[in-house]
Each structure stands twice: as structure tokens, then as C-alpha cells.
Amino acid sequence: MLHLASTTGSAWLTRALAHPDEILVDHAHCEKKAASTALSLLFRYPECTELLAPLARLAREELRHFEQVVRELQRRGLALVRQRPSPYASELLAAVRPAEPARLVDTLLCMALIEARSCERLQLLAEATSDAALATLLAGLLTSEARHHRTYVALAEGVAPTSAVRARLDALARHEAAVLARAPDWPRLHT
Numbered sequence: 001m002l003h004l005a006s007t008t009g010s011a012w013l014t015r016a017l018a019h020p021d022e023i024l025v026d027h028a029h030c031e032k033k034a035a036s037t038a039l040s041l042l043f044r045y046p047e048c049t050e051l052l053a054p055l056a057r058l059a060r061e062e063l064r065h066f067e068q069v070v071r072e073l074q075r076r077g078l079a080l081v082r083q084r085p086s087p088y089a090s091e092l093l094a095a096v097r098p099a100e101p102a103r104l105v106d107t108l109l110c111m112a113l114i115e116a117r118s119c120e121r122l123q124l125l126a127e128a129t130s131d132a133a134l135a136t137l138l139a140g141l142l143t144s145e146a147r148h149h150r151t152y153v154a155l156a157e158g159v160a161p162t163s164a165v166r167a168r169l170d171a172l173a174r175h176e177a178a179v180l181a182r183a184p185d186w187p188r189l190h191t
């Protein structure tokens with residue numbers, strides 16, 4: 001159960017299949033960013049003992065994903081070039097409430113939604129691509145992203161009551177869908 005408020009349509013998949021190299025480079029950057037965000041939460045909330053081990057494990061796993069995707073880039077003769085990042089993450093995180101503990105809950109739930117959207121789209125790509133090596137790589141990664149989604153929701157439920165977390169997750173999922181609906185039409189995982 002990914003708690004997304006919208007389903008990715010065929011326009012995104014068509015675009016992604018037409019630009020597999022750009023999508024793969026973007027994916028490498030996304031894995032690196034996912035590791036970095038988990039680490040940054042460890043710096044921001046060192047006193048939240050229950051976050052430490054799960055976030056450290058998650059950061060390590062995202063870095064391993066980064067290594068896997070970089071190896072695939074190298075196998076294809078592609079460089080990890082800089083890309084104009086999608087505005088998705090910054091627009092999604094703009095909804096985070098400023099006062100604690102709401103800030104922590106919202107940040108964890110935004111990360112849960114990013115993981116969910118990645119999982120949904122990696123699955124679409126894995127099923128649609130005619131590239132067997134790419135399909136195998138993505139199928140392996142998306143299982144972890146689904147688990148990361150559940151981890152972030154569970155961590156939020158450790159900070160606030162479950163009913164409040166679920167209501168906030170619904171609201172942020174609608175916001176996430178609205179952000180994606182107005183995203184630019186670049187070939188990225190989150191546009």
C-alpha cells in the first residue's frame with residue numbers, strides 16, 4: 001500500500017521510455033539524495049533515539065542503490081552528469097509545517113511519499129522496458145523503495161498518534177499529486 005493520491009499516466013511512461021539514459025542518470029542522483037536526506041535527519045534529530053538505527057540503515061541501503069545505478073551507468077558508457085533537478089522535492093517539502101514535532105512528522109511523510117512515487121514509477125518502467133538488464137535492476141530497487149515508504153510512515157507514527165499521521169499522510173499525498181500535476185515535462189523520475 002503506497003498511499004499515493006494519483007496514478008502515473010501514460011505520458012510520463014512514454015517520456016521515460018524515450019529517454020532511458022536521462023532517467024538512469026536522474027535515478028542515480030535520486031538514490032544519492034535519498035541517502036543524503038536520511039543522513040541529514042540523523043544530524044537534525046540526534047536526540048530522537050528511535051530514528052537513529054532505521055535511518056542509518058536506510059542511508060546505507062540508498063548508497064548501495066547509488067553504487068548499483070552508477071555501475072549500470074558505467075556499463076552503458078554514461079557519465080553521472082549534472083542535471084537540472086526536478087522542482088518536485090522542493091515543492092513537496094514546501095508543505096512541511098515549521099514547528100516541531102509537526103516539522104519532523106511532515107518531513108518523514110514527504111520522504112515516505114517520495115519513496116512511494118519512486119516505487120510506483122520504477123515498477124511501471126520495469127514492466128514496460130524492453131531492456132532486460134534495466135528491468136532486472138529496477139525490479140530489485142523498487143522492492144526496497146516500497147519498504148522505505150513503510151519505514152518512513154512507521155517512524156512518523158512513532159512521533160505522533162497514528163490517526164493524526166494517517167490524516168496528515170492523506171493531505172500530503174494530495175499535495176504531492178498536485179505538485180506532480182504541474183511539474184515540467186522533462187524526462188525525470190519525478191516530473
Ligand SMILES: [Fe+2]
Binds near residue numbers: 061141144
Ligand atoms: Fe533507493
Ligand SMILES: [Fe+2]
Binds near residue numbers: 062115144145148
Ligand atoms: Fe528509498
